[in-house]
Amino acid sequence: MSQFLYLFREGAVTSRPSPEEMQQVMQRWVAWIDTLSRGGKFKGGDPLQSTGKVLAGPGGRLVTDGPFAEAREVVGGYLLVDAGGLDEAVTLARGCPILDHGGTVEVRAIQDMNMPHQRR
Amino acid sequence: MSVARDAGPAAETPPVGELVDHLFRRESGRIVSVLTRVFGLRNLELAEDVVQETLWEALRQWPFAGVPRNPAGWLYQVARNKTLDVLRREQAFRRLAPELAEPAAPGGPDQLIEALPSPGAVEDETLRMMFACCHPALTLESQIALTLKVLGGFGVGEIARALLSQESAVQKRLGRARQRIREAAVPFEVPSGEALGPRVGAVLSVLYLMFNEGYSARLVAERVPGHHPAASALLALMCFHAARFAARLDGDGNLLMLCDQDRARWDRDLIAEGFRHLERSAEGEQASPLHLEAGIAALHCLARDYARLARREALSRAEAGRLSRPGGLRLRRAAARSRPRCCCRWWPPTAPSGPR
Numbered sequence: 001m002s003q004f005l006y007l008f009r010e011g012a013v014t015s016r017p018s019p020e021e022m023q024q025v026m027q028r029w030v031a032w033i034d035t036l037s038r039g040g041k042f043k044g045g046d047p048l049q050s051t052g053k054v055l056a057g058p059g060g061r062l063v064t065d066g067p068f069a070e071a072r073e074v075v076g077g078y079l080l081v082d083a084g085g086l087d088e089a090v091t092l093a094r095g096c097p098i099l100d101h102g103g104t105v106e107v108r109a110i111q112d113m114n115m116p117h118q119r120r
Numbered sequence: 121m122s123v124a125r126d127a128g129p130a131a132e133t134p135p136v137g138e139l140v141d142h143l144f145r146r147e148s149g150r151i152v153s154v155l156t157r158v159f160g161l162r163n164l165e166l167a168e169d170v171v172q173e174t175l176w177e178a179l180r181q182w183p184f185a186g187v188p189r190n191p192a193g194w195l196y197q198v199a200r201n202k203t204l205d206v207l208r209r210e211q212a213f214r215r216l217a218p219e220l221a222e223p224a225a226p227g228g229p230d231q232l233i234e235a236l237p238s239p240g241a242v243e244d245e246t247l248r249m250m251f252a253c254c255h256p257a258l259t260l261e262s263q264i265a266l267t268l269k270v271l272g273g274f275g276v277g278e279i280a281r282a283l284l285s286q287e288s289a290v291q292k293r294l295g296r297a298r299q300r301i302r303e304a305a306v307p308f309e310v311p312s313g314e315a316l317g318p319r320v321g322a323v324l325s326v327l328y329l330m331f332n333e334g335y336s337a338r339l340v341a342e343r344v345p346g347h348h349p350a351a352s353a354l355l356a357l358m359c360f361h362a363a364r365f366a367a368r369l370d371g372d373g374n375l376l377m378l379c380d381q382d383r384a385r386w387d388r389d390l391i392a393e394g395f396r397h398l399e400r401s402a403e404g405e406q407a408s409p410l411h412l413e414a415g416i417a418a419l420h421c422l423a424r425d426y427a428r429l430a431r432r433e434a435l436s437r438a439e440a441g442r443l444s445r446p447g448g449l450r451l452r453r454a455a456a457r458s459r460p461r462c463c464c465r466w467w468p469p470t471a472p473s474g475p476r
Contacts, residue, residue: 017275030186
């Protein structure tokens with residue numbers, strides 16, 4: 001079992017969904033995370049606020065409001081999951097409802113520090 | 121990590137089904153009504169935006185953190201915080217550019233927030249909003265569209281489908297309605313005294329439409345102050361319809377026509393309540409179209425089978441047609457369209473196959 005990180009980006013929001021549509025999306029999110037959880041895959045996760053600070057320079061002397069990326073590129077949340085490998089992690093991620101609304105899921109393996117570095 | 125689902129039973133994560141159907145839709149109407157106390161009707165769209173933001177927040181957090189124990193309370197609290205943010209920003213803006221910013225409402229942010237009604241008093245605000253949306257300064261079509269949007273929590277696309285209209289047309293109509301509310305300085309209050317009577321009819325017409333669209337209009341209808349026979353007739357009608365909700369679907373979730381429904385599954389308590397309202401509706405001099413519809417629905421609830429009633433119903437229906445409906449053609453068309461989604465179809469395309 002390896003750990004994987006899912007990074008969610010919402011993509012461009014083009015329409016203004018109705019409360020009913022938002023509830024439906026929410027229920028699909030809950031159902032998806034529930035499925036991961038029941039399968040013992042879910043290891044945790046959080047949504048992120050859209051604003052923060054970006055530090056740069058020696059000692060972090062340069063502090064700016066951030067991330068200031070294009071809205072569609074801002075990471076909106078993350079999950080940690082257990083999966084047998086990258087293929088399984090990708091398969092599990094396919095159930096994420098964000099994919100139906102123009103968003104993306106980035107799947108990254110957490111580097112196991114006890115293992116020599118692997119090139120992928 | 122805020123959530124550890126692998127530790128122990130998932131007691132803090134209720135199953136998905138525990139989130140009430142249409143929760144977002146219902147709460148958005150209630151919260152917009154409450155926030156309007158702070159922002160004023162002139163800034164209706166601002167209240168709508170705050171609620172939209174609140175629902176986004178729920179959408180971002182609940183999947184990760186689990187659905188809160190009191191979802192409605194959570195939404196209300198978040199909306200309250202966001203309102204405070206808006207008011208503080210606005211206050212700052214007014215300091216910087218007093219000639220540009222119009223105050224949303226008099227008073228400082230903290231005083232305004234403190235004055236917000238408690239969640240328990242939400243229904244009073246909902247009723248105020250109902251009368252505001254059905255104000256005679258607006259055309260009937262705008263009243264319906266605005267009520268569905270603001271109180272019913274419907275999206276523009278959903279309203280367009282309900283009213284057989286285009287999304288762009290609904291969008292324009294809503295914009296004009298908000299504009300009219302500002303121009304006519306529509307008050308956020310339930311009219312009293314002589315002014316109340318004529319206003320009730322408009323509210324009832326819109327409530328009936330919303331009921332047909334699946335929104336729980338009953339609470340609002342019950343709180344119309346004073347006694348209005350037509351309001352009681354509407355309540356009776358809604359009870360009779362709602363009594364058949366459980367029986368209108370077969371085992372596979374398909375809609376059943378009235379003639380095919382298992383009458384044993386009709387809710388006897390709701391029917392009894394319907395008759396209590398029907399009795400109260402029998403006061404006064406005038407029979408409204410709602411009285412006739414309630415009467416027809418009552419007959420259906422009493423009858424042992426469908427065929428026995430079909431003929432009598434046709435007669436009453438013809439009579440109902442002679443009474444002028446308050447809403448005109450558009451309303452009738454929308455009502456006719458939404459009826460199949462309700463609990464019954466009055467006119468089956470094929471003749472009933474006989475008593476069951």
